[in-house]
Amino acid sequence: MNTEEIAKRNDSYVMPIYNHLEVAFARGEGARLYDVEGCDYIDFGSGIGVSSVGHGNKRLVNALCEQAQKLIHTSNLYWIVNQANLAQRIIELSKMPMKVFFANSGAEANEAAIKLARKYGETYFEKKRYKIVTFKSSFHGRTLATLAATGQEHFHRFFSPFPEGFVIAENLQDIYHKIDEETCGVLLELVQGEGGVRAFPKEEIQNLERFLKEKKILLMIDEVQSGIYRTGTFLASQGYEIFPDVITLAKGLGGGVPIGAMMSKYGDILQAGDHGSTFGGNCLSTRAGMEVLEILSEEARSGALQKRIDLFHSKLDILCQKQGFVCKTGLGLMLGLEAKNEQIRQDFIAQAFQKRVLVLRSGQNLIRFLPPLTISEEEIEEGFARLGC
Ligand SMILES: *Cc1c(COP(=O)(O)O)cnc(C)c1O
Numbered sequence: 001m002n003t004e005e006i007a008k009r010n011d012s013y014v015m016p017i018y019n020h021l022e023v024a025f026a027r028g029e030g031a032r033l034y035d036v037e038g039c040d041y042i043d044f045g046s047g048i049g050v051s052s053v054g055h056g057n058k059r060l061v062n063a064l065c066e067q068a069q070k071l072i073h074t075s076n077l078y079w080i081v082n083q084a085n086l087a088q089r090i091i092e093l094s095k096m097p098m099k100v101f102f103a104n105s106g107a108e109a110n111e112a113a114i115k116l117a118r119k120y121g122e123t124y125f126e127k128k129r130y131k132i133v134t135f136k137s138s139f140h141g142r143t144l145a146t147l148a149a150t151g152q153e154h155f156h157r158f159f160s161p162f163p164e165g166f167v168i169a170e171n172l173q174d175i176y177h178k179i180d181e182e183t184c185g186v187l188l189e190l191v192q193g194e195g196g197v198r199a200f201p202k203e204e205i206q207n208l209e210r211f212l213k214e215k216k217i218l219l220m221i222d223e224v225q226s227g228i229y230r231t232g233t234f235l236a237s238q239g240y241e242i243f244p245d246v247i248t249l250a251k252g253l254g255g256g257v258p259i260g261a262m263m264s265k266y267g268d269i270l271q272a273g274d275h276g277s278t279f280g281g282n283c284l285s286t287r288a289g290m291e292v293l294e295i296l297s298e299e300a301r302s303g304a305l306q307k308r309i310d311l312f313h314s315k316l317d318i319l320c321q322k323q324g325f326v327c328k329t330g331l332g333l334m335l336g337l338e339a340k341n342e343q344i345r346q347d348f349i350a351q352a353f354q355k356r357v358l359v360l361r362s363g364q365n366l367i368r369f370l371p372p373l374t375i376s377e378e379e380i381e382e383g384f385a386r387l388g389c
Helices: 003-013 058-070 081-094 106-123 144-149 172-178 202-215 283-302 304-322 342-354 377-386
Strands: 025-029 032-035 040-043 099-103 131-135 166-169 183-188 218-222 246-249 260-264 327-331 334-338 360-362 366-369
Touching: 040 377, 058 283, 081 099, 081 260, 081 283, 099 106, 106 131, 106 144, 106 183, 106 218, 106 246, 106 260, 131 172, 144 166, 166 172, 172 202, 183 202, 202 218, 283 304, 304 327, 304 334, 304 377, 342 366
Parallel strands: 131 166, 131 183, 183 218, 218 246
Antiparallel strands: 025 032, 032 040, 099 260, 246 260, 327 334, 334 366, 360 366
């Protein structure tokens, strides 16, 4: 099928929930994608930070093939070896004594975090606490509860009423005003992904951590986008030198296989019957997670990841200057360029697509870069050359 035929069939049978660019991909290799006509694209978006080890990664593909031949799914009615192994690996790499629950997406990981916080609020205080403070411009998912937690009005149209108990803070200082005696947790992204690739200042986050610890209010960090080495360390929380009570993961963890995770110091709050998932942590997705973590932890240990980060930053600085962008934002390989206005952003993304470089949008006026964490020097050079530097 050519692109036109695919578009036509899609429009006939698939709900029109997404705005598509006029392309369908047939295969990929590293940070390169090939469309159905055989044209190659440099992928600086990795499917919104999901294809963390690139496309067609041999080690991941082999691990998945082997696992698929043995066993794909059994359900959580039985022990799952890969699930226990992946949980152990996540805890080792995070160096945080926690326990893990596996879900299938970022929104579900955050839902689990919200439920954990609610149970904590109900059982750890004399008077029940249930409120969760979140942030303006945040993004936590598309379920009703995670939408209520998301501080962006335009996602809220049409869908009220929402679950109660979510309070949106305007900025870091406002959090202190929004907390009251019914607050059980604060949920935030250290680097806002959808809301503008904005990294919060480290010191202010550390102050917030100290304050919340004193009050026994849970610090919950949504690392669905920033986790799994995206900002250079396994968790962005490690770069910030904080020790949250709850952390959620998803996007990069399965290298494209759907998986989410919620980890917490309060590892025994949710008990049998309190929560669950049919697919969560199944044999295949947790095998994917294991291989992704093996690949990326080696890349981090050898210094290869940092080299890539440095090269990408220097290229982006040049692009920023050459094309008159306002500034470069973000951390590690979670980066943004701020355009002067919406028109400039749109034009840039359209031109990049014509030159066959895939980039993402974020927040207002931002162009977002989330390349595969295994992107080669050659692929970085080629992508930026196509963008004119
Ligand atoms: C993408 C994202 C989510 C939602 O993840 P889904 O897998 O789409 O449900 C939640 N939080 C953050 C920070 C994200 O970037």
